[in-house]
Amino acid sequence: MTSTFPRLIVAAPHSGSGKTTVTLGLLLALAKRGLAVQPFKVGPDFIDPSHHTRICGKPSRNLDSWMSDDPAIHEIFVRAAKEEADISVIEGVMGLFDGYGPDNDRGSTAHIARELAAPVVLVIDAQRMATSAAAVALGCRDFDRTLRIAGVVFNNVGGPGHYDWLRKALEARAGIKALGYLAFDPVLKLEERHLGLVPPAERGPDRVFYERLADQFRQHVDVEGIVDAARRSPALNEPSATIFYRRNAGRPVRIGVAYDGALNFYYQENLDLLSCFGAEIVRFSLLDDETLPSGLHGIYLGGGFPEMVAATLASRHAMKQSIRSFHRSGGVIYAECGGLMVLCEAIVGFDGVRHEMVGLVPAHARMTRDQLSLGYVEVETLQATALAPAGERYRAQAFHYSVLENARFEPVLALHHGSRTSTDGYVNRGLFATYVHAYFAGHPQLAANLVDRCRQYAASLATLD
Numbered sequence: 001m002t003s004t005f006p007r008l009i010v011a012a013p014h015s016g017s018g019k020t021t022v023t024l025g026l027l028l029a030l031a032k033r034g035l036a037v038q039p040f041k042v043g044p045d046f047i048d049p050s051h052h053t054r055i056c057g058k059p060s061r062n063l064d065s066w067m068s069d070d071p072a073i074h075e076i077f078v079r080a081a082k083e084e085a086d087i088s089v090i091e092g093v094m095g096l097f098d099g100y101g102p103d104n105d106r107g108s109t110a111h112i113a114r115e116l117a118a119p120v121v122l123v124i125d126a127q128r129m130a131t132s133a134a135a136v137a138l139g140c141r142d143f144d145r146t147l148r149i150a151g152v153v154f155n156n157v158g159g160p161g162h163y164d165w166l167r168k169a170l171e172a173r174a175g176i177k178a179l180g181y182l183a184f185d186p187v188l189k190l191e192e193r194h195l196g197l198v199p200p201a202e203r204g205p206d207r208v209f210y211e212r213l214a215d216q217f218r219q220h221v222d223v224e225g226i227v228d229a230a231r232r233s234p235a236l237n238e239p240s241a242t243i244f245y246r247r248n249a250g251r252p253v254r255i256g257v258a259y260d261g262a263l264n265f266y267y268q269e270n271l272d273l274l275s276c277f278g279a280e281i282v283r284f285s286l287l288d289d290e291t292l293p294s295g296l297h298g299i300y301l302g303g304g305f306p307e308m309v310a311a312t313l314a315s316r317h318a319m320k321q322s323i324r325s326f327h328r329s330g331g332v333i334y335a336e337c338g339g340l341m342v343l344c345e346a347i348v349g350f351d352g353v354r355h356e357m358v359g360l361v362p363a364h365a366r367m368t369r370d371q372l373s374l375g376y377v378e379v380e381t382l383q384a385t386a387l388a389p390a391g392e393r394y395r396a397q398a399f400h401y402s403v404l405e406n407a408r409f410e411p412v413l414a415l416h417h418g419s420r421t422s423t424d425g426y427v428n429r430g431l432f433a434t435y436v437h438a439y440f441a442g443h444p445q446l447a448a449n450l451v452d453r454c455r456q457y458a459a460s461l462a463t464l465d
């Protein structure tokens with residue numbers, strides 16, 4: 001069965017061109033027209049999707065062609081796009097053609113554009129360019145003629161005269177349509193910190209940002225032209241559900257997911273797959289709740305910026321004790337990156353101040369500005385974890401500025417970064433804590449294994465009763 005899914009990709013020649021700003025403005029403009037929009041993000045990103053979700057009122061989905069294969073990409077896209085969406089907007093990652101390697105564009109925006117036959121709206125930062133912007137657009141089009149560049153939105157434009165020059169050069173010399181521009185406005189600069197934008201779970205752009213951005217789109221951007229390009233996307237096959245379908249695999253279990261200003265980095269696909277395997281997802285807050293929700297069989301502590309609220313986390317004595325008690329009882333805890341940091345004995349901030357944490361991982365996490373760990377990794381389990389048996393391999397990604405110091409344990413994972421290998425991960429009974437973020441859609445058995453471990457714990461409780 002084939003169906004038409006109006007869709008487009010917002011891409012750019014390089015990072016920092018304004019993809020996210022243009023994407024957010026487009027989402028606002030489409031919502032103002034009464035369209036139901038399904039947002040997506042190419043690559044392993046948590047923060048940009050959270051901004052999409054805030055505007056659209058529905059979870060933004062990740063499309064990562066390195067951590068998952070092409071059939072999974074199609075299933076993720078179609079599953080979300082067919083759910084009461086008039087149009088799908090996909091924000092790209094880095095530069096249009098930047099992928100896993102110089103001769104392998106898996107993970108790139110271009111790969112997703114080809115696989116989903118999605119037209120590309122190219123964002124070009126024209127702050128220091130005129131005619132040369134047309135050459136950049138032409139190069140992107142001719143580098144891969146299988147892509148369809150629907151047009152260009154120029155960012156940081158000096159005014160109507162500057163845009164008129166850019167438009168004429170683009171259309172006359174490159175034969176590519178100009179779709180409008182955003183004038184330079186310092187108010188439209190999104191707030192950043194050491195790992196990217198500030199997530200909305202902490203504080204998002206204020207009302208003035210959204211109002212100014214909406215005004216710019218209304219005055220300067222050809223939104224109807226963009227919508228028309230999306231609606232002319234070719235039909236796509238609707239794949240059968242091979243990943244996201246409900247399994248009747250046993251008793252339901254409850255998994256608590258920490259979501260607040262400390263921890264809020266989760267792939268929606270991970271949560272969906274846990275539900276597919278029979279888990280009830282129960283949100284709670286490390287910052288605002290006194291203790292864990294009742295009746296949990298597992299805890300999922302995702303990533304985030306716990307270092308920014310470390311003093312507050314340190315003061316939540318009852319919550320820390322609740323987590324320790326849950327672990328002592330045999331409960332299952334899966335922690336990624338920021339979650340790992342919360343479970344350490346302490347977090348030492350950029351300022352050198354030590355804040356006491358839960359203390360289940362025998363190490364402390366120290367923030368450092370000169371030891372960034374960034375990129376895709378292939379994970380090999382050296383010992384069994386809550387996600388996988390020993391000897392399993394799966395793909396994941398890492399992105400953190402903290403390091404573990406005074407670690408008193410043997411790592412349980414080998415991380416393969418191309419030709420380089422490092423170690424990571426801590427296991428203690430039902431606890432598995434690691435710096436890497438797994439993408440369950442690329443390896444659904446990870447979700448199945450985690451839910452099964454929670455069922456084992458639930459069964460042990462039932463035996464006690």
